[in-house]
Amino acid sequence: MATNLIKITWQTVLLWLVFRLGGYLVGALHLSLPGNVAGMLLMFALLTSGLVKPALIEAASGFLLKHFAFFFIPISVGLMSFGPLVRQSGLALLAILLVSALAGAAVTGVSVQMLQRRREP
Amino acid sequence: MKLLLFTLFVLLTLGTYLATRWLFLTYRNPLLNPVFLSTVAIIALLQATGLTLEDYRPAKDAMTFLLGPATVALALPLYHNRQVLKKYALPVLSGVAAGSLTTMAAALVGGRLLHLDDGVLLSLGPKSVTVPIAVEISRLTGGDASLTAAFVVATGMIGSIAGPLLLTLCRVQSPVARGLALGTVSHGQGTAVALLENETAGAMGGVAMAIAAVFTALVAPYYLPLFLR
Known part of the structure; x- marks a missing residue:
C-alpha cells in the first residue's frame, strides 16, 4: 500500500x-x-x-x-456563476446543447460502427 | 477560517464523488452521472449556506491541479489500443470530423431558430472541444470566452448523460464507436464516462478529444460564419 x-x-x-x-x-x-x-x-x-x-x-x-471524472466536479461547480443567463434562456440553451450533442454523437457513433463492420464482415 | 473552508470543500467534493460513483457503478444508469449529481449537490449546498463560488475557488484550483497529468495518462490506454487505431485510422478520422461538423451545425442552426444573438451563437460554436482550445477558438471567431467555457462544461455534462443512452438506442455497441462518439461531443467528460464503460472506449474517447480539438480549431473560423445572418 x-x-x-x-x-x-x-x-x-x-x-x-x-x-x-x-x-x-x-x-x-x-x-x-x-x-x-x-x-x-x-x-x-x-x-x-x-x-x-x-x-x-x-x-x-x-x-x-x-478517477478521471472527479476532476470535472469542481470545474462544473463553476457553472454556478451563470445563474442569471440560465434563468433568462436556460431552457433554450439546454435544448440546443442537448440536440446538438446527440446529433454529433449519433453521426460519429453510427458512421464509425458502420465503417468498422465493412472492414471486418 | 479560510483553511477550514478549504478542507471542508475538498472533503465535501471527495465525499459526494465517492458516493455518486458508488451509485453509478451499482446501478449502471447514465442518468446517475457522478459529475452531474455531485455538481448539483455542491451548488445546492453553497446556495443554501450563502457561500459563493469565490469561497470554493481555492479548493477547486487545488483539486483540478492533476487534470493535466491525468490527460497525459490517456496516452497509456491509447498505446494499448494502437493496433485498433492503426486498423481503423480512416473510420476514426472521418467519424470524428463528421461528428464535429454536425454538432457545430446543429448548435448554430438551433440557436438561430430560437433567436439567440450572434455573440451567443459564436460562443456556442466550439462548445464540444476541451476548454483550453474552445476558449481560444471563441476569442478568434468573436465569441465570449467565459460563456464558451460554461457551454463546454454544460455540454460535457449533457453529452455524457444523454450520449450513452442515445448510442444504446441507435444500437451502437462497438466500444471503439462509443468512445469516439462520446469524446467527440463531450471531450474529457465524455471520455470519463467512456472510461467507466471499458478501457478501449476510454482510449478512443481520448483520441476523439484530441482529433476534435485540432479539427475544430482548424475549421471553425471558416465554418461557423456560414451559419450567421
Missing part, C-alpha cells in the same frame, strides 16, 4: 513533467493545440518509440484514469 502510494506519486510527477513540456512546446511552436492534448500526444510518441516503458507510468495512469 505504502510502496504503491510512493510509486503513484513519482509516476504522477513524471506525467506532470510531460504535461508541462507539452504546454511549453505548444507555446514555443505556436501550435493551435491545448497543452494537455500536446502532452498526451508526446507521451504516446514516447511509448511507441520505446523511450518510456508502459510499466513506468502504469500505476499512476491507472489511478488517475480510474
Whole structure:
C-alpha cells in the first residue's frame, strides 16, 4: 500500500513533467493545440518509440484514469456563476446543447460502427 | 477560517464523488452521472449556506491541479489500443470530423431558430472541444470566452448523460464507436464516462478529444460564419 502510494506519486510527477513540456512546446511552436492534448500526444510518441516503458507510468495512469471524472466536479461547480443567463434562456440553451450533442454523437457513433463492420464482415 | 473552508470543500467534493460513483457503478444508469449529481449537490449546498463560488475557488484550483497529468495518462490506454487505431485510422478520422461538423451545425442552426444573438451563437460554436482550445477558438471567431467555457462544461455534462443512452438506442455497441462518439461531443467528460464503460472506449474517447480539438480549431473560423445572418 505504502510502496504503491510512493510509486503513484513519482509516476504522477513524471506525467506532470510531460504535461508541462507539452504546454511549453505548444507555446514555443505556436501550435493551435491545448497543452494537455500536446502532452498526451508526446507521451504516446514516447511509448511507441520505446523511450518510456508502459510499466513506468502504469500505476499512476491507472489511478488517475480510474478517477478521471472527479476532476470535472469542481470545474462544473463553476457553472454556478451563470445563474442569471440560465434563468433568462436556460431552457433554450439546454435544448440546443442537448440536440446538438446527440446529433454529433449519433453521426460519429453510427458512421464509425458502420465503417468498422465493412472492414471486418 | 479560510483553511477550514478549504478542507471542508475538498472533503465535501471527495465525499459526494465517492458516493455518486458508488451509485453509478451499482446501478449502471447514465442518468446517475457522478459529475452531474455531485455538481448539483455542491451548488445546492453553497446556495443554501450563502457561500459563493469565490469561497470554493481555492479548493477547486487545488483539486483540478492533476487534470493535466491525468490527460497525459490517456496516452497509456491509447498505446494499448494502437493496433485498433492503426486498423481503423480512416473510420476514426472521418467519424470524428463528421461528428464535429454536425454538432457545430446543429448548435448554430438551433440557436438561430430560437433567436439567440450572434455573440451567443459564436460562443456556442466550439462548445464540444476541451476548454483550453474552445476558449481560444471563441476569442478568434468573436465569441465570449467565459460563456464558451460554461457551454463546454454544460455540454460535457449533457453529452455524457444523454450520449450513452442515445448510442444504446441507435444500437451502437462497438466500444471503439462509443468512445469516439462520446469524446467527440463531450471531450474529457465524455471520455470519463467512456472510461467507466471499458478501457478501449476510454482510449478512443481520448483520441476523439484530441482529433476534435485540432479539427475544430482548424475549421471553425471558416465554418461557423456560414451559419450567421
